[in-house]
Amino acid sequence: xxxxxxxxxxxVAGLIPVWRYAPSHDTGSSSATQAAxxxxxxxVSSSGGTTTTVVPGSTLDTExxxxxxxxxxxxxxxxxxxxxxxxDHPQTRAAVPKLIEETLQAQSADIDTVSGATITSDGYKESxxxxxxxxx
Amino acid sequence: MRRVEHVMGFPVSVRIDDxxxxxxPVDGFFAWLREVDARFSPFRPDSEVSRLDRGEVPAPGPAxxxxxxxxxxxxxxxxxxxDVRLPGRGLDPCAVVKGWSVQKGAELLSAAGARRFCxxxxxxxxxxxxxxxxxxxxPEHADRLCTVLxxxxxxxxxxxxxxxxxxxxxxxxxxxxxGLLSMTVVAPTLTEADTVATAAFAxxxxxxxxxxARENCEVxxxxxxxxVLRSPGFPxxxxxxxxx
Numbered sequence: 001x002x003x004x005x006x007x008x009x010x011x012v013a014g015l016i017p018v019w020r021y022a023p024s025h026d027t028g029s030s031s032a033t034q035a036a037x038x039x040x041x042x043x044v045s046s047s048g049g050t051t052t053t054v055v056p057g058s059t060l061d062t063e064x065x066x067x068x069x070x071x072x073x074x075x076x077x078x079x080x081x082x083x084x085x086x087x088d089h090p091q092t093r094a095a096v097p098k099l100i101e102e103t104l105q106a107q108s109a110d111i112d113t114v115s116g117a118t119i120t121s122d123g124y125k126e127s128x129x130x131x132x133x134x135x136x
Numbered sequence: 137m138r139r140v141e142h143v144m145g146f147p148v149s150v151r152i153d154d155x156x157x158x159x160x161p162v163d164g165f166f167a168w169l170r171e172v173d174a175r176f177s178p179f180r181p182d183s184e185v186s187r188l189d190r191g192e193v194p195a196p197g198p199a200x201x202x203x204x205x206x207x208x209x210x211x212x213x214x215x216x217x218x219d220v221r222l223p224g225r226g227l228d229p230c231a232v233v234k235g236w237s238v239q240k241g242a243e244l245l246s247a248a249g250a251r252r253f254c255x256x257x258x259x260x261x262x263x264x265x266x267x268x269x270x271x272x273x274x275p276e277h278a279d280r281l282c283t284v285l286x287x288x289x290x291x292x293x294x295x296x297x298x299x300x301x302x303x304x305x306x307x308x309x310x311x312x313x314x315g316l317l318s319m320t321v322v323a324p325t326l327t328e329a330d331t332v333a334t335a336a337f338a339x340x341x342x343x344x345x346x347x348x349a350r351e352n353c354e355v356x357x358x359x360x361x362x363x364v365l366r367s368p369g370f371p372x373x374x375x376x377x378x379x380x
Contacts, residue, residue, distance in 0.1 A: 096349040102364040106280040109271060109373075113149070114281070115320060116259040116273030117296035118234070124147040128271070128279060129256055133140050133149050 050075045137162070143169040144177070144234070146258030152245070153252040153265075161248035165241045172237040176200065178228045189227040206232045206327070210335045211307075214346070218335035219307035231304075235260060235293060235330025242326070259294055262326050263287040269373055273298075275317040275358050282318075282364070283356055284373040291326035295319045295337035306338050315340025320356040321347055322371060328353065 043054045053073040060067045114128045124130050137152045139162055148169065150162055175184045184200055187193045196204060207220040207229050220229045238257040242264065245253060252265035261270055266288030271281035275296055285292065295304060295318065302312030319337045323329035332353055336343030344357040344365050354370040366372075 096345045097367050097369070099344065099348060099355075099365045100368060102366065104274075104358055104362045104364050105282055106274050106277050107282070107284075108279075109269070109281060109284045111269045111271040111281070111284055112151070113254055113256045113261050113268065114259070114271045114273055115256075115261045115292045115294045117294055117299040117318065118146055118258040118260070119299050120145055120258075121142040121147055123299060124142075126278070128273065128281075129147070129149060129259070133138065136138060 139166075141166050144173045144258075147256075148238070148258070149256040151254045152250050154250055157250055158248075161245055161250065164248075165244055168241050168244060169237055172233060176203065176229060176233045176237075178226055178230065185227055185229060200229075203229050203232055203236060206236065206331065210331050214335045214339055214343075216308050217306050217313075217338040217340075217343075218331075222305060222307055222310065231334045232327075232331050234258075235291075235326040235328075238262060239291070239326040257326075259299075260291070260326055260330050261287070261293070262291045264289060272318075272320050272356060282358065283320075283366075285322070285371045286373045287322070287371060290322055290324055290371075291329040292320060292322045293326060293330040293333040294321075295333040304334060304337050306340065313338045313340050315360060316343065317358040317360060317362065319343065319347070319358075322354040322356075324352050 045052050051074075055071050055073065057069045057071060111132070113132060116127075116129075119127055119129070137150075137157055137159075139150045141148055143166065148166070150165065152162070174180065177183045178185050178189070180186060184193065184197060188196055188200070195201075204220075210218045210232070211220070218231070220231065221227055234257065238255060238260060239262065242253075242255055242262045245255075246264060250264065254264070254268050255262040259273070261268075263270065267286040268288070270285050270287045270292055272283045272285070272292075272294060274280040274282040275298055278298075296316075297304070297312075297314075298318070302314070304313045305311065306313045316337055319333050321329045321333040321336065323332060332347050332350060336347040336355070336357075339346055341359055344355060344359070347353055347355045347357075348367045354367045356364065356366040356370050358364055
């Protein structure tokens with residue numbers, strides 16, 4: 001845990017600019033954030049080889065309201081970070097559309113071009129795109 | 137008109153359907169991409185990027201500044217998962233340069249009067265006019281598709297490991313991103329589609345919602361369990377009343 005606490009502090013410090021980030025508006029003001037309540041007691045559970053530790057972070061008062069995160073460690077590694085408190089501000093209410101879940105299909109179709117991971121010039125010869133280019 | 141040339145180590149296919157479109161702007165398009173390669177490649181010791189990284193130039197020029205600003209924007213937006221400055225490695229803005237430069241190249245063609253054209257830069261696609269039928273390569277079968285979309289005046293990019301292995305690292309951990317098999321993003325420009333796809337891939341499973349929540353971005357992701365997750369607005373061909 002001695003190593004985990006500095007990591008947690010760095011994580012919180014790292015999250016604040018991310019959350020504060022606004023692309024075009026809200027320039028200028030950069031009032032300092034203040035650390036308030038100290039971190040609560042972490043809960044530790046152990047199963048098998050690795051120890052899972054959940055650490056609630058300090059509450060940070062920012063200009064848009066209080067922010068608190070909870071970090072779950074698997075051993076010394078951060079497994080996940082969860083927002084416990086966040087201000088009611090549009091920027092923090094990410095509008096994630098309802099994602100449609102499907103099974104992966106393998107199909108063939110008449111197409112104009114193919115999108116895929118970047119292929120090298122060496123790999124091009126055997127690619128679908130090369131066949132489309134050759135067909136003209 | 138169709139042309140294929142190899143620039144920056146990948147093939148670039150150009151198809152322009154406008155009747156009698158001249159060759160000169162297409163020459164200009166490829167010349168621009170070669171110029172970008174000479175200036176921004178981290179693999180060339182004499183490039184602006186390499187010299188900047190070695191501290192030999194005091195400040196980046198306007199174009200490189202634009203690229204680096206985009207890199208920083210996505211580093212912040214991904215909480216550090218996408219980073220062009222990894223510890224122990226040189227500055228490598230390739231992930232942004234590709235989409236950005238091909239998008240600029242497409243704008244050169246539009247400015248020269250091209251209206252209906254389709255560019256494919258090593259798997260990244262810009263569709264001008266349309267609709268163009270764009271297949272998305274199946275992540276496990278090189279000769280098959282996992283979906284087909286109808287694309288008009290938009291761009292699509294896919295990030296995956298099947299072509300070049302674990303080349304995308306999660307900069308938060310320094311380890312290869314392995315949460316997804318492939319990540320396809322449709323956006324108004326290739327600059328955005330390519331960078332969002334790469335950044336989302338670096339984020340792993342959480343990158344799917346992150347990308348889907350971005351304005352004007354539609355996603356089609358295949359996760360490690362071969363499950364497809366797509367946003368409702370992803371322009372699947374023949375679905376949802378897309379004009380054909």
